[in-house]
Amino acid sequence: MMRDVHKLDVPSYQVDTERHHRFDQRQTVFGRMLHDPRAPFYRRSMYNNCGAILARYHDGYSRIAYCVACVAEFIRSLGYHALPMGNDTALSIPLSIDAGLGELGRLGLLVTPEHGPCVRISKIFTDIPLVPDRPVAFGVREFCSQCTRCADACHAKAIQQTPQPSFNVVCPSNNTGIERWAVDHDRCYGFWIENGSDCSNCIAACPYTPCSK
Numbered sequence: 001m002m003r004d005v006h007k008l009d010v011p012s013y014q015v016d017t018e019r020h021h022r023f024d025q026r027q028t029v030f031g032r033m034l035h036d037p038r039a040p041f042y043r044r045s046m047y048n049n050c051g052a053i054l055a056r057y058h059d060g061y062s063r064i065a066y067c068v069a070c071v072a073e074f075i076r077s078l079g080y081h082a083l084p085m086g087n088d089t090a091l092s093i094p095l096s097i098d099a100g101l102g103e104l105g106r107l108g109l110l111v112t113p114e115h116g117p118c119v120r121i122s123k124i125f126t127d128i129p130l131v132p133d134r135p136v137a138f139g140v141r142e143f144c145s146q147c148t149r150c151a152d153a154c155h156a157k158a159i160q161q162t163p164q165p166s167f168n169v170v171c172p173s174n175n176t177g178i179e180r181w182a183v184d185h186d187r188c189y190g191f192w193i194e195n196g197s198d199c200s201n202c203i204a205a206c207p208y209t210p211c212s213k
């Protein structure tokens with residue numbers, strides 16, 4: 001079964017700042033950057049077929065920095081504290097799952113209903129009063145148990161092929177006590193070094209990704 005996730009008609013670089021999450025008496029506001037799937041690629045991996053998606057990644061990081069800073073400044077203008085951040089300071093994926101932005105996929109990334117794993121996440125620690133959102137389930141876990149496209153596309157064999165998730169860890173970077181398909185990040189980053197570029201074959205292969213391969 002293939003999921004229809006075509007979103008090519010959406011405006012580029014939307015920021016969703018409506019979701020939020022309570023975190024240690026403070027709260028986290030999430031920005032989720034949608035990358036333009038029509039952006040031209042500028043790098044090409046030795047093995048992969050997804051240069052266009054690489055371009056979207058890099059551009060997404062630039063734009064989350066700009067957008068999260070703007071949202072934080074807006075919160076400060078209302079008289080509250082706001083600390084904007086990208087991948088630093090706290091793990092974005094667990095927080096974004098708690099905030100209901102999506103589910104964790106086999107490939108170890110946030111899978112959103114609208115754009116699959118093809119997003120970049122930013123966050124803001126703030127004390128502005130917010131009503132927390134709740135985690136969502138829209139079938140990713142069940143779908144992943146039947147699908148191995150990301151694992152099949154991974155030249156580094158960093159993604160597990162097992163039908164069901166488990167508490168197993170596969171490299172020192174994995175936190176313990178979490179039931180999921182743990183990704184071997186040593187293999188993944190080793191491949192990036194070998195490849196002379198980062199990768200994204202797993203994202204390009206995922207049926208939830210708009211215009212997936």
Ligand code: SF4
Pocket residue numbers: 153154155156157158159183187188189191192199200201202203
């Ligand atoms: S980014 Fe590339 S090497 Fe890393 S898990 Fe995905 S497909 Fe494998």
Ligand code: SF4
Pocket residue numbers: 105106107111143144145147148149150151202205206207208
């Ligand atoms: S490619 Fe398939 S198994 Fe991998 S995250 Fe996407 S839906 Fe799940």
